[in-house]
Amino acid sequence: MEVLKIATAGSVDDGKSTLIGRILYDTKSLTTDKLEAIEKTSKQRGYDYLDFSLATDGLVAEREQGITIDVAHIYFSTAKKSYIIADTPGHVEYTRNMVTGASTSQASIILIDARKGVIEQTNRHFFINNLLRIKDVVVAINKMDLVDYSEEIYNKIKADFEDLMSKRDYQGQKITFIPVSALKGDNVVNKTDKMSWYEGQTLLEHLEEIDKADIFNIGTPRFPVQYVVRPKTEDFHDFRGYAGKVYGGNLTVGDDIVVLPSQTKSKIKDIYFYDEKYETASRRSSVTITLENDINVSRGDMIVKDGDLPTIDKQFTANVCWMDSNQLTAGSKYIVQHGINKVLAKVDTIHHKIHPDYSGIDTEVFGLGVNDIASITFKLNKPIFYDQFKNHRTNGSFILIDPQTNNTVGAGFIQ
Amino acid sequence: MKEIMNKDTSHINSLENEAIYIMREVAAQFEKPVLLFSGGKDSITLVRLAVKAFYPAKIPFPLMHIDTGHNFPETIEFRDRLVKELGLELIVRHVQDSIDQGKVKEETGRYSSRNQLQTTTLLDAIEEFKFDACIGGARRDEEKARAKERIFSVRDDFGQWDEKNQRPELFDMLNGNIEHGQNVRVFPISNWTELDVWSYIEREDIEIPSIYFAHKRKVFLRDGLIWSAEDGVVYRDDSEEVVEELVRFRTVGDMSCTAAVLSDAVSISKVVKEIRESTISERGARIDDKRSEAAMEKRKQQGYF
Numbered sequence: 058m059e060v061l062k063i064a065t066a067g068s069v070d071d072g073k074s075t076l077i078g079r080i081l082y083d084t085k086s087l088t089t090d091k092l093e094a095i096e097k098t099s100k101q102r103g104y105d106y107l108d109f110s111l112a113t114d115g116l117v118a119e120r121e122q123g124i125t126i127d128v129a130h131i132y133f134s135t136a137k138k139s140y141i142i143a144d145t146p147g148h149v150e151y152t153r154n155m156v157t158g159a160s161t162s163q164a165s166i167i168l169i170d171a172r173k174g175v176i177e178q179t180n181r182h183f184f185i186n187n188l189l190r191i192k193d194v195v196v197a198i199n200k201m202d203l204v205d206y207s208e209e210i211y212n213k214i215k216a217d218f219e220d221l222m223s224k225r226d227y228q229g230q231k232i233t234f235i236p237v238s239a240l241k242g243d244n245v246v247n248k249t250d251k252m253s254w255y256e257g258q259t260l261l262e263h264l265e266e267i268d269k270a271d272i273f274n275i276g277t278p279r280f281p282v283q284y285v286v287r288p289k290t291e292d293f294h295d296f297r298g299y300a301g302k303v304y305g306g307n308l309t310v311g312d313d314i315v316v317l318p319s320q321t322k323s324k325i326k327d328i329y330f331y332d333e334k335y336e337t338a339s340r341r342s343s344v345t346i347t348l349e350n351d352i353n354v355s356r357g358d359m360i361v362k363d364g365d366l367p368t369i370d371k372q373f374t375a376n377v378c379w380m381d382s383n384q385l386t387a388g389s390k391y392i393v394q395h396g397i398n399k400v401l402a403k404v405d406t407i408h409h410k411i412h413p414d415y416s417g418i419d420t421e422v423f424g425l426g427v428n429d430i431a432s433i434t435f436k437l438n439k440p441i442f443y444d445q446f447k448n449h450r451t452n453g454s455f456i457l458i459d460p461q462t463n464n465t466v467g468a469g470f471i472q
Numbered sequence: 473m474k475e476i477m478n479k480d481t482s483h484i485n486s487l488e489n490e491a492i493y494i495m496r497e498v499a500a501q502f503e504k505p506v507l508l509f510s511g512g513k514d515s516i517t518l519v520r521l522a523v524k525a526f527y528p529a530k531i532p533f534p535l536m537h538i539d540t541g542h543n544f545p546e547t548i549e550f551r552d553r554l555v556k557e558l559g560l561e562l563i564v565r566h567v568q569d570s571i572d573q574g575k576v577k578e579e580t581g582r583y584s585s586r587n588q589l590q591t592t593t594l595l596d597a598i599e600e601f602k603f604d605a606c607i608g609g610a611r612r613d614e615e616k617a618r619a620k621e622r623i624f625s626v627r628d629d630f631g632q633w634d635e636k637n638q639r640p641e642l643f644d645m646l647n648g649n650i651e652h653g654q655n656v657r658v659f660p661i662s663n664w665t666e667l668d669v670w671s672y673i674e675r676e677d678i679e680i681p682s683i684y685f686a687h688k689r690k691v692f693l694r695d696g697l698i699w700s701a702e703d704g705v706v707y708r709d710d711s712e713e714v715v716e717e718l719v720r721f722r723t724v725g726d727m728s729c730t731a732a733v734l735s736d737a738v739s740i741s742k743v744v745k746e747i748r749e750s751t752i753s754e755r756g757a758r759i760d761d762k763r764s765e766a767a768m769e770k771r772k773q774q775g776y777f
Contacts, residue, residue, distance in 0.1 A: 156642065
């Protein structure tokens with residue numbers, strides 16, 4: 058069965074958790090005990106309706122404050138597909154958690170409160186979706202019940218959003234507008250008779266039809282060596298295997314390959330997955346390969362096909378989403394984790410801060426605060442082997458680690 | 473010869489590949505990892521994934537079982553056999569020892585359980601062996617606090633989970649950088665559901681302890697749940713009548729907090745069918761989660777796995 062991973066985005070109180078709870082309820086994915094718990098708590102709190110956000114807001118602080126702080130991963134399936142929904146926070150201060158949820162998703166749902174329309178947070182959410190090059194975006198205009206299911210309001214919000222769309226850099230997105238009421242269940246799983254003017258699909262109908270285009274696998278084969286397998290046993294005395302995950306494209310026995318950074322050439326001898334040998338390792342498979350020649354390969358090296366080399370350089374420029382409360386400043390040092398490879402990096406130039414409101418204004422800045430996005434050039438202490446993010450999602454992205462705190466403080470997309 | 477993962481559309485294959493990738497990251501990024509093994513289906517699955525990740529080499533870390541002293545005998549017997557067959561190293565630490573040392577106090581009464589006491593024994597063992605990474609079989613679909621968990625989840629010196637300040641985790645990039653004394657809990661099967669685990673066990677033909685299959689057992693009913701009346705571990709009032717029923721266990725933890733379900737599923741395929749049709753969640757039979765709405769979160773903050 059296919060699996061579709063979806064991230065939600067929306068501002069506070071736009072009803073993301075309620076929407077997910079509603080999907081679970083209407084697809085009968087909530088088990089009896091979980092539903093009973095929701096009923097009990099909703100009643101205790103004196104609500105008139107079932108508070109479905111109780112199904113997803115798993116932390117005490119979230120339930121107390123009625124907001125989502127961190128990503129919850131929710132699983133459900135229909136006869137057609139398995140779904141993983143990353144329910145991400147809407148609060149500006151938790152944007153980093155939203156990026157966390159969206160980074161591994163194939164589709165996203167941006168929620169808009171019909172009463173408020175397109176607001177600054179909507180710009181930010183769309184901007185991040187765009188930056189991450191998420192292909193399928195659903196704009197769910199929620200709380201239609203509170204605006205008398207007005208077609209006029211829906212059209213106005215749609216037009217405002219289309220205005221944003223014209224300003225984006227990544228044009229490959231498919232955007233679908235759906236008017237819903239998560240609370241009442243209109244157009245979420247079931248069609249409603251309250252919006253006869255809307256002729257499109259319900260949210261779930263749409264999700265069921267999304268073609269899981271494998272966005273993680275565009276590009277050419279890249280095989281970062283994760284772990285060197287040396288059994289040193291009687292049966293496998295001389296075995297030296299390179300364990301890793303194949304990204305981008307397939308690798309086949311007999312392929313001429315180059316090991317980076319040494320640029321030593323060899324050929325793929327065997328491909329193992331557990332105790333079986335295979336002719337071809339396709340993308341996303343975690344295999345162990347052996348090479349014809351006995352060359353020195355270690356963790357962090359990358360095996361690529363001969364004639365298909367990435368850029369090998371000690372510097373690069375990237376869009377960086379800053380996620381830490383300590384400022385990023387020019388001259389400071391971080392660890393760049395590019396795939397599994399960690400190198401020391403220095404912030405060389407902060408070119409400009411990018412405003413996620415699509416205003417097109419770039420501001421000169423000396424430092425980045427939490428949730429700021431900027432174009433930055435880094436210098437590295439040793440070369441890495443990268444592709445541009447637009448050509449290779451995995452080999453074009455990285456995280457920044459603060460060597461003082463060990464925290465993940467930024468996410469980068471190589472230009 | 474075949475092309476691997478030409479069955480790329482299979483959900484279970486992508487979960488398997490993801491878990492193997494995570495196992496290798498643990499082995500590469502940490503100095504002293506350990507795999508937390510309870511003898512339940514999730515940790516048995518972890519062992520299979522670890523075997524695959526490092527083949528033809530052996531799993532490069534030991535297994536550790538925190539024995540509450542209230543385990544099903546079938547589980548212990550199974551554990552010892554598995555470890556022997558695979559030639560693995562097994563560390564066992566006992567909750568009874570923590571009780572004897574006066575570090576924790578045994579609960580009494582109707583709902584007494586040793587489940588929560590495990591945390592102290594676990595944290596002591598982590599300190600004793602200086603483990604910097606503990607691989608566990610927790611899944612995000614189990615419980616709503618677990619749904620918030622990262623794959624690499626950093627715990628402080630006291631084993632505590634700071635749920636409001638988790639590290640961002642992007643793409644496949646797992647940041648295992650920690651300070652001395654800190655510890656990372658690693659969850660390779662985070663994205664698996666209960667059904668995925670069972671489907672995998674079925675596909676791989678993995679052996680599991682017999683208590684997962686329907687068997688006759690002396691039980692009694694309390695709060696709508698079926699409790700084992702054998703072995704004398706679960707507190708029982710004289711008024712609570714013992715009957716014999718055909719049951720199986722859906723989750724295998726400490727006996728004192730694991731209830732049975734009525735079932736006639738005697739094979740894995742029947743278990744898979746039963747889970748597929750069930751309207752009760754797996755944790756519905758775990759009394760420890762019902763203590764309060766935030767029971768799991770609280771335990772995790774204290775260092776529970």
